[in-house]
Amino acid sequence: MRRIAIDMDEVIADILPKYLGLYHQQYGILLEKEDYWGKKIYQVPGAHDLRSHLHTMGFFADLPVMEGSQEVIRELMENFDIFIVTAAQEFRNSLPDKHDWLHHHFPFIPWQNFVFCGDKSIILADYMIDDHAFNLETFQGKGLLYTASHNIDETRYTRVNNWEEIRGFFRGELGKSA
Amino acid sequence: MRRIAIDMDEVIADILPKYLGLYHQQYGILLEKEDYWGKKIYQVPGAHDLRSHLHTMGFFADLPVMEGSQEVIRELMENFDIFIVTAAQEFRNSLPDKHDWLHHHFPFIPWQNFVFCGDKSIILADYMIDDHAFNLETFQGKGLLYTASHNIDETRYTRVNNWEEIRGFFRGELGKSA
Numbered sequence: 001m002r003r004i005a006i007d008m009d010e011v012i013a014d015i016l017p018k019y020l021g022l023y024h025q026q027y028g029i030l031l032e033k034e035d036y037w038g039k040k041i042y043q044v045p046g047a048h049d050l051r052s053h054l055h056t057m058g059f060f061a062d063l064p065v066m067e068g069s070q071e072v073i074r075e076l077m078e079n080f081d082i083f084i085v086t087a088a089q090e091f092r093n094s095l096p097d098k099h100d101w102l103h104h105h106f107p108f109i110p111w112q113n114f115v116f117c118g119d120k121s122i123i124l125a126d127y128m129i130d131d132h133a134f135n136l137e138t139f140q141g142k143g144l145l146y147t148a149s150h151n152i153d154e155t156r157y158t159r160v161n162n163w164e165e166i167r168g169f170f171r172g173e174l175g176k177s178a
Numbered sequence: 179m180r181r182i183a184i185d186m187d188e189v190i191a192d193i194l195p196k197y198l199g200l201y202h203q204q205y206g207i208l209l210e211k212e213d214y215w216g217k218k219i220y221q222v223p224g225a226h227d228l229r230s231h232l233h234t235m236g237f238f239a240d241l242p243v244m245e246g247s248q249e250v251i252r253e254l255m256e257n258f259d260i261f262i263v264t265a266a267q268e269f270r271n272s273l274p275d276k277h278d279w280l281h282h283h284f285p286f287i288p289w290q291n292f293v294f295c296g297d298k299s300i301i302l303a304d305y306m307i308d309d310h311a312f313n314l315e316t317f318q319g320k321g322l323l324y325t326a327s328h329n330i331d332e333t334r335y336t337r338v339n340n341w342e343e344i345r346g347f348f349r350g351e352l353g354k355s356a
Binding site: 003005083085087088089090092093095096099100110111112113114115116117118119121122123124125140 | 278301318
């Protein structure tokens with residue numbers, strides 16, 4: 001069975017609302033899409049220290065699930081091996097949070113298929129879905145770039161804007177091999 | 179640079195003394211090598227529940243470092259990319275313990291090269307050092323079996339009994355490619 005490696009943050013876990021909430025808490029300003037679209041959220045004036053919150057225990061515990069990801073992954077599991085691959089090692093406290101989050105929201109994926117790593121060039125799979133082009137650069141399979149604010153100018157990879165498009169892409173792949 | 183994936187438990191972290199201590203605590207008996215050699219420690223009469231301790235926070239925090247592993251890995255890093263690859267996902271509380279242990283005992287390996295996974299068939303590397311034959315079975319590179327009590331009858335892989343032998347093996351590999 002072909003294998004798909006799926007990133008967590010900004011692919012199945014929506015990290016943006018948390019950042020917006022923290023920014024609002026700090027400055028009383030609710031950022032709008034035009035304020036941050038096209039850059040990393042840390043590049044918004046005054047937001048450079050938002051990234052330090054990633055070290056806080058609990059930060060990753062209550063992130064919303066990306067719309068459609070549960071349903072589509074469940075469907076993909078009929079025809080593909082699904083691995084969740086996240087660069088969690090930078091943030092010590094994210095490790096139990098991410099473990100709990102996955103068991104809670106994706107209990108139908110076996111724990112054997114969770115990977116908490118750093119450099120994703122260690123990953124052997126047929127497809128990788130990620131919002132960071134640098135992870136796709138070192139990947140030997142087919143890379144799909146999940147649209148996020150910071151990657152909108154990237155043109156080297158097949159772009160997917162949401163989980164419905166991912167469903168469509170893999171239906172196409174199944175059609176090819178049928 | 180060629181890449182070596184190195185397991186943690188029973189390869190760089192010595193888990194046996196902890197088991198022997200727990201058994202002694204429970205039964206007042208200090209097991210000797212002939213009591214457990216050739217099997218899994220859980221197969222020793224009365225020891226079947228030792229494995230439940232793996233879920234305890236702190237269990238993996240203070241394991242002794244396998245003799246010679248620090249020195250040899252530091253030497254290997256001159257010629258190979260080193261990744262530490264451990265099937266930690268089964269034990270939620272092992273995640274921060276293992277993270278801390280690696281940063282404490284192997285601070286010279288970048289966090290980008292730590293992988294906490296389950297099914298190691300996801301790993302892309304040239305060599306894998308592991309005490310479990312089932313991890314080497316699905317590995318596409320060259321597997322080295324690190325001798326542990328439970329694997330002494332396994333004959334399919336190049337066996338290494340200690341870190342001095344690992345040093346010797348890789349000096350041989352460098353000689354081949356020179």
